[in-house]
Amino acid sequence: DVKVTQSSRYLVKRTGEKVFLECVQDMDHENMFWYRQDPGLGLRLIYFSYDVKMKEKGDIPEGYSVSREKKERFSLILESASTNQTSMYLCASSLTQPGQETQYFGPGTRLLVL
Amino acid sequence: DQQVKQNSPSLSVQEGRISILNCDYTNSMFDYFLWYKKYPAEGPTFLISISSIKDKNEDGRFTVFLNKSAKHLSLHIVPSQPGDSAVYFCAAKSGYGGATNKLIFGTGTLLAVQP
Numbered sequence: 619d620v621k622v623t624q625s626s627r628y629l630v631k632r633t634g635e636k637v638f639l640e641c642v643q644d645m646d647h648e649n650m651f652w653y654r655q656d657p658g659l660g661l662r663l664i665y666f667s668y669d670v671k672m673k674e675k676g677d678i679p680e681g682y683s684v685s686r687e688k689k690e691r692f693s694l695i696l697e698s699a700s701t702n703q704t705s706m707y708l709c710a711s712s713l714t715q716p717g718q719e720t721q722y723f724g725p726g727t728r729l730l731v732l
Numbered sequence: 733d734q735q736v737k738q739n740s741p742s743l744s745v746q747e748g749r750i751s752i753l754n755c756d757y758t759n760s761m762f763d764y765f766l767w768y769k770k771y772p773a774e775g776p777t778f779l780i781s782i783s784s785i786k787d788k789n790e791d792g793r794f795t796v797f798l799n800k801s802a803k804h805l806s807l808h809i810v811p812s813q814p815g816d817s818a819v820y821f822c823a824a825k826s827g828y829g830g831a832t833n834k835l836i837f838g839t840g841t842l843l844a845v846q847p
Contacts, residue, residue, distance in 0.1 A: 660838055676834065714833060
């Protein structure tokens with residue numbers, strides 16, 4: 619079974635704080651992804667990585683950065699948290715092989731920025 | 733520009749009946765489609781997928797149909813059960829490898845199955 623874990627289920631931070639969200643997968647997947655989910659907007663891709671130290675911007679990268687120093691770990695960083703970054707953050711991982719593109723998600727981190 | 737659209741935000745169905753969830757896409761380069769189910773406060777879980785070389789894929793109570801000419805796919809759940817109540821997302825991708833590995837998600841449809 620693929621397991622994707624996220625460092626926190628719930629987080630409360632103050633405006634201007636630097637926030638780190640960590641994601642770890644145990645299936646040797648090449649690809650890792652960070653999404654946010656907001657009501658009526660579905661899942662929006664923030665950043666993804668298809669290899670160690672590689673990163674690609676998704677649809678809404680502004681205000682975020684990422685780090686992938688090891689294959690199993692992908693971190694999302696909010697440099698200076700703002701109230702409009704209050705959301706559910708979801709991490710996912712996948713293989714690259716054709717027919718194996720399914721992304722497997724972690725349980726999510728609900729972030730509240732006050 | 734929304735490349736994957738789920739035009740019904742919600743759907744209510746009686747237990748035992750068929751649930752049909754719809755998804756439209758605009759990018760003719762999409763070659764792989766997936767459906768995910770999401771309960772509140774949990775991550776999405778993979779349900780079923782279909783390659784563009786097929787027009788139907790079935791897994792137990794779940795069947796996905798793909799109509800490439802109409803750029804439309806649908807998920808059928810038969811029979812529907814109260815435990816199927818969740819938000820359903822369709823997703824699509826094109827190509828393999830590198831920066832093409834990302835999925836494009838729709839906005840989701842909330843399915844409520846009434847006992």
